[in-house]
Amino acid sequence: MPFSSIMRLLLAGAVLLAPFAGSVGAKAAEKAETVRTAAELSGKITLAGSTAMQPLVEEAAKRFMAKHPKVQITVQGGGSGTGLSQVAQGSVDIGNSDLYAEEKLKPEQAKDLVDHQVAVVAMAAVAHPDVGVDNLTKKQLIDIFTGKITNWKDVGGKNQKIVLVNRPASSGTRATFKKYALDGAEEASGIEEDSSGTVRKIVAETPGAIGYLALSYLDGSVKALKIDGVAPTKENVVTNRYKVWAYQHMYTKGKPTGVVAAFLDFMLNDPEVQGPSGLVVKSGYIPTTDMHVMRDHAGNVKKIVVFQVGSQTYTVGGERYSMETAPFIDQNRTFVPISFAATALGVPKNNIVWEPKAKTVTITKGNQKVVIKIDARTMSVNGVNRPLDAPAKIVKGRTMVPIAQVAEALDVEYKWVPETKSVRFW
Structure with missing residues (x-):
């Protein structure tokens, strides 16, 4: 579970x-x-x-x-x-x-x-500092690790033989690198080491060597390589711009x-x-x-939506958007504008319906249909009433809802981060 x-x-x-x-x-x-x-x-x-x-x-x-x-x-x-x-x-x-x-x-x-x-960790292709290369295309990287390219001069580096340093089949670092950096290609044989620390030592001391390490092992003794011009940095990882993590x-x-x-x-x-x-x-x-994205075991990526109490901006996958009404806390519940939250989660605008006479908003997301009435202590979820700890209300022309229970009703994963007073859901 x-x-x-x-x-x-x-x-x-x-x-x-x-x-x-x-x-x-x-x-x-x-x-x-x-x-x-x-x-x-x-x-x-x-x-x-x-x-x-x-x-x-x-x-x-x-x-x-x-x-x-x-x-x-x-x-x-x-x-x-x-x-x-x-x-x-x-x-x-x-x-x-x-x-x-x-x-x-x-x-x-x-x-x-x-x-x-x-936590999250990025894995980088790492090379001996003197190979003369700091960036490889993904195709070049694949060709190196599959044995098609065997000299650094063929990718713009020194005239030096490439020495492959791999991890064993049981390694999660190897599996992650193979899946996201090599697109699943089978690596050629080379030096194989159980320990990330040993890989670092061999790459640092062996002219022409290339391997891969978690960023937590980088200490300046080896050179982390960019892939297609994208460096393995936190800023690139959190938005999935750098995908090997x-x-x-x-x-x-x-x-x-x-x-x-x-x-x-x-x-x-x-x-x-x-x-x-x-x-x-x-x-x-x-x-x-x-992180501004989440990734499941199959490699499917979802953008994370972040609303922060008191802020009139929110992010979707790291991209910033503005709104008229900031989230707030009332009756020990966090309220957000439902139209912005639902849209950010991919609900089509025509699936968010406001009925002014009834003072209800209806949100349909997949198989979930949620109806919320202003000032009511219940909401309807697929025709079944559920209690609300705090009623929805209109603030500055926007329908504000207690997002925790509404997120559950829409079958959305979420997390409250108390340090930043923000809610993350996807």
């Missing part, structure tokens, strides 16, 4: 107390219990998998153990495939992966795993409990990890809340 689905259930249960949903209620009670028993936390946690996210998890584990001396955390590598198979078998508590479980495991194995997305997943078999749940809460919610100056940012990863 995807972690986002669990989050939606938790958010829905907190509607009476949270501005958007989810800051308190059931989830907060769970956090409060964690805080209450923080000094009592003890136990062992074993993690295995992605080496791309290993530096982040290792540092976070050190800090968590410093706070909780009775907790012992062991972080192992081995690649995403190893992490996923071991957590599915119950051999480890958490499987770290650059891949969705559905990309690597059989459906019957993946269905029991719960996804906790900690992956979520950093921490999978558990079923819903986590006890010390495992406490550590995951630390990874996902603690400012020391996720804050503006937290480990995620400092270690070269990208917070998931900074």
